[in-house]
Amino acid sequence: MANEQTLTNIGAPHINSLAARRILANQILENLYQGLIEKDGKGVTQRFSDDVSGAEIRVVRIKPLTQEARELGATLNGGNYYGSTAQSESVEYGLKVLFTLDQPIDIFRVSQDMLPVDLLAAQTKNYTDLVNLNINAATFAEKIQSVWNAEIVSATSVNISELDSGEKLVDVFIEANSKLDDGDEDNGVSMFPSEDRIAVIQAAYRSTLYSSASGVLSLGGANFGYDILRKGSLDAGSEPRKLEDGFIGIIDNVPVHVASSLVLKTADAYLGFKSGGFLKDAVIGYVSSGMATSRGVASSPEVKVIDAPDGQGVRLQPLVRFGVETFYPKSVALIQKDGAINPFEEIDKLITTGITYGVVPPASRVVPSMTLTTAANAFTVTGTSCVGILYVQADAEITSLNAFFTAYLTPSSVSGVATDGSATTETDLIADKYLTCLGVAADGTIAFKSAKVAAQS
Numbered sequence: 001m002a003n004e005q006t007l008t009n010i011g012a013p014h015i016n017s018l019a020a021r022r023i024l025a026n027q028i029l030e031n032l033y034q035g036l037i038e039k040d041g042k043g044v045t046q047r048f049s050d051d052v053s054g055a056e057i058r059v060v061r062i063k064p065l066t067q068e069a070r071e072l073g074a075t076l077n078g079g080n081y082y083g084s085t086a087q088s089e090s091v092e093y094g095l096k097v098l099f100t101l102d103q104p105i106d107i108f109r110v111s112q113d114m115l116p117v118d119l120l121a122a123q124t125k126n127y128t129d130l131v132n133l134n135i136n137a138a139t140f141a142e143k144i145q146s147v148w149n150a151e152i153v154s155a156t157s158v159n160i161s162e163l164d165s166g167e168k169l170v171d172v173f174i175e176a177n178s179k180l181d182d183g184d185e186d187n188g189v190s191m192f193p194s195e196d197r198i199a200v201i202q203a204a205y206r207s208t209l210y211s212s213a214s215g216v217l218s219l220g221g222a223n224f225g226y227d228i229l230r231k232g233s234l235d236a237g238s239e240p241r242k243l244e245d246g247f248i249g250i251i252d253n254v255p256v257h258v259a260s261s262l263v264l265k266t267a268d269a270y271l272g273f274k275s276g277g278f279l280k281d282a283v284i285g286y287v288s289s290g291m292a293t294s295r296g297v298a299s300s301p302e303v304k305v306i307d308a309p310d311g312q313g314v315r316l317q318p319l320v321r322f323g324v325e326t327f328y329p330k331s332v333a334l335i336q337k338d339g340a341i342n343p344f345e346e347i348d349k350l351i352t353t354g355i356t357y358g359v360v361p362p363a364s365r366v367v368p369s370m371t372l373t374t375a376a377n378a379f380t381v382t383g384t385s386c387v388g389i390l391y392v393q394a395d396a397e398i399t400s401l402n403a404f405f406t407a408y409l410t411p412s413s414v415s416g417v418a419t420d421g422s423a424t425t426e427t428d429l430i431a432d433k434y435l436t437c438l439g440v441a442a443d444g445t446i447a448f449k450s451a452k453v454a455a456q457s
Helices: 017-034 117-154 169-180 203-210 222-231 261-271 278-282 343-350 401-408
Strands: 045-049 056-062 090-096 099-101 105-108 160-163 197-202 247-251 254-259 283-289 293-299 304-307 313-317 320-326 332-337 369-375 378-384 388-394 415-417 423-425 434-440 446-452
Touching: 017 117, 017 293, 056 293, 090 293, 090 320, 099 117, 105 117, 117 261, 117 283, 117 293, 117 320, 117 332, 117 343, 160 169, 169 197, 169 203, 169 247, 169 283, 169 332, 197 203, 203 247, 203 254, 261 278, 278 283, 278 332, 278 401, 343 388, 343 401, 369 434, 369 446, 378 388, 378 434, 388 401, 401 434
Parallel strands: 045 293, 160 332, 197 254
Antiparallel strands: 056 090, 099 320, 105 313, 197 283, 247 254, 283 332, 293 320, 304 313, 369 378, 378 423, 388 415, 388 434, 434 446
């Protein structure tokens, strides 16, 4: 069933605001569940709630037992009973449900106390589509961020697989899935469950998984191949649900879903990459277990409907809050493009203090700004809300994170850490090239500022 629900159960062409409140709330909950890529038990553990008052949900996990086996009759600990007892222990995690979508929606020029059903249905779909987009993007961003942050802490790659030149994506997919079989010893997980796993890849890579050259169609078997081609699925037995939740089939016993470019761009914004495009350039997707990612969604039991204060019409006042957190980074097996960087790690090497990397809603991020002037063998950059500023010289302006670090990490690059607010000496500046500065805020939000290099004396 596609995410195209309308209010056809109302027979009259107009309904009053009391009925609208009830139907809007029910419709929003139904559409929210239908449009999500990762649902309860597949990729995440989630419970819907009509309680919008609590800021945090407590998640309790029973810690595994750590006792060792003994031998009866042995000199050491060989008695009839074990010399001590094991204690049941638990650990609590806090899942904050503070991401909010509550901007009022105005419907203009309707008769007093009556709402056209078609307008109401359209606005309900618009709103639930927006909420679904944000929940999907925040979930994608949280899983990516948890792996990247763990890489900084451990200084080693944590469940990251790269699609190298000449490799088949289906083989790298199976490699990533196999990493979840190794569990997480530090957290007492011998093996992550297989029944709650999900794979989410960017939509552009569906054809790579599917193709006759390097995907499932290259595995042979004409009869199954015809069925796969007819359905457009990754296996002969599945029916794709692209519009509903992105499902395209099953590989290695894992359901595979696609995420659109808009989901990735929105996830970029949740990670602080306001310019967008980084995840699409760097990340193919991931395989993950729902055991270690919790997500909460709280929706108000009614949508308020009031007179529009600015003119004829009504104002809808919806309220949905949500939050997502991955407790064990090893529950996510990340699939990246060849040579993709961890931007958090690269920035952390150069700007060592003052930054917290995390998933933050775009409207609550502090976007740094900079003024930049160049002079003979030097430049001056002044940042607002910047914890640190990096710079690199290139032939053109740089506006993306991937392009910035591609240039910055080139061995011969003219690059470094700028002095905020005063002149930074750089004798290798070349006239008419461009200097691009990357400013980072305390919450990890990134912004760019470029200027043409002035003539040198």
